[in-house]
Amino acid sequence: MGLPPAQEALAQMSAQRAPGASLAQPAAKARVVILATGGTIAGAGASAANSATYQAAKVPVDKLLASVPELANVAQVRGEQVFQIASESFTDAQLLQLGKRVSALSKQADVDGIVITHGTDTLEETAYFLNLTVHTSKPVVVVGSMRPGTALSADGALNLYNAVATAASPTAGGKGVLVVMNDEIHTGRDVSKSINVRTEAFKSPWGALGMAVEGQTYWFRAPVKRHTVHSEFDIDHIDHLPQVEIAYGYGNASPTAYQAFAASGAKALIHAGTGNGSVSSAVVPALRELRAKGIHIIRSSRVVGGGFVIRNAEQPDDQYDWIVAHDLNPQKARILAALALTKTNDAQVIQRIFMDY
Ligand SMILES: NC(=O)C[C@H](N)C(=O)O
Numbered sequence: 209m210g211l212p213p214a215q216e217a218l219a220q221m222s223a224q225r226a227p228g229a230s231l232a233q234p235a236a237k238a239r240v241v242i243l244a245t246g247g248t249i250a251g252a253g254a255s256a257a258n259s260a261t262y263q264a265a266k267v268p269v270d271k272l273l274a275s276v277p278e279l280a281n282v283a284q285v286r287g288e289q290v291f292q293i294a295s296e297s298f299t300d301a302q303l304l305q306l307g308k309r310v311s312a313l314s315k316q317a318d319v320d321g322i323v324i325t326h327g328t329d330t331l332e333e334t335a336y337f338l339n340l341t342v343h344t345s346k347p348v349v350v351v352g353s354m355r356p357g358t359a360l361s362a363d364g365a366l367n368l369y370n371a372v373a374t375a376a377s378p379t380a381g382g383k384g385v386l387v388v389m390n391d392e393i394h395t396g397r398d399v400s401k402s403i404n405v406r407t408e409a410f411k412s413p414w415g416a417l418g419m420a421v422e423g424q425t426y427w428f429r430a431p432v433k434r435h436t437v438h439s440e441f442d443i444d445h446i447d448h449l450p451q452v453e454i455a456y457g458y459g460n461a462s463p464t465a466y467q468a469f470a471a472s473g474a475k476a477l478i479h480a481g482t483g484n485g486s487v488s489s490a491v492v493p494a495l496r497e498l499r500a501k502g503i504h505i506i507r508s509s510r511v512v513g514g515g516f517v518i519r520n521a522e523q524p525d526d527q528y529d530w531i532v533a534h535d536l537n538p539q540k541a542r543i544l545a546a547l548a549l550t551k552t553n554d555a556q557v558i559q560r561i562f563m564d565y
Pocket residue numbers: 246247248249264293294295296326327328329330352353354355
């Protein structure tokens with residue numbers, strides 16, 4: 209009795225196969241480059257009990273990768289040491305250097321995804337900067353850890369594994385620069401470090417995009433603001449960031465910090481205001497004077513956990529020619545303001561940029 213057609217075809221293919229060759233080749237693993245910049249994920253403490261007392265930026269990238277052999281199950285990885293710093297010391301020059309490297313790698317045909325290991329203190333700023341300036345649809349993932357690798361229950365190895373799995377997944381493409389921490393996948397635009405002593409440290413006010421679990425990605429929402437290939441900012445054409453500074457609002461505030469920043473050459477000041485970006489009556493006249501001298505005043509909020517500053521609420525922005533930071537926290541507003549100033553000095557255009565990104 210003859211075989212059914214499908215089984216017959218399989219039997220023929222099997223007969224023609226060279227001995228030892230398998231029927232279907234396993235799909236080649238994605239090629240992921242890991243750019244290491246330091247931080248606690250590369251940190252080391254004196255003992256396993258030191259979860260908070262340690263030195264950041266100690267472990268070189270090759271050792272970091274060798275400590276997680278499971279990475280080979282999800283991608284072909286190679287590492288590059290870009291910096292070895294604690295992220296509180298990141299400068300604009302280093303942001304530009306890192307961005308240009310990410311951009312160059314993303315154009316290489318032999319690179320499918322990029323992971324950046326980073327300290328958590330300013331991780332949200334770097335992730336947002338890359339999200340705004342690197343023109344690629346390939347996955348770019350920023351990752352850190354809250355405990356050094358030497359600590360009990362260190363979180364870096366699993367965070368790195370999940371970050372590499374996400375960067376290796378075609379499902380992560382086209383979603384802008386992502387941050388993977390504590391099994392969650394966040395957009396680099398929204399995410400912020402929200403507590404300094406827990407592994408569950410990163411939160412997005414509008415929610416995470418998805419989760420990375422056991423090397424698989426699970427998605428639940430997508431970013432709606434402009435990013436990467438849809439951005440008007442291109443790292444390949446940016447060699448300098450204008451000076452933008454942040455001054456904090458509080459009871460009994462004085463204009464001294466704003467005036468000092470302006471005197472030092474700031475082109476824009478981010479006001480980390482109380483509540484709805486409100487400004488104390490003792491500070492308003494000084495900010496109006498600074499605006500008259502050409503310095504941009506951008507109202508954001510010091511309130512953590514969400515919300516957004518509404519134009520002409522609390523202060524008459526139209527009348528004063530001030531700008532609101534929308535839902536960006538002060539440190540993210542600094543990044544966007546500096547990029548906006550590479551393109552324009554018009555407050556209305558800068559306001560449009562704050563609504564778009
Ligand atoms: N958890 C960390 O990575 C904190 C460290 N200070 C850094 O940002 O480099």
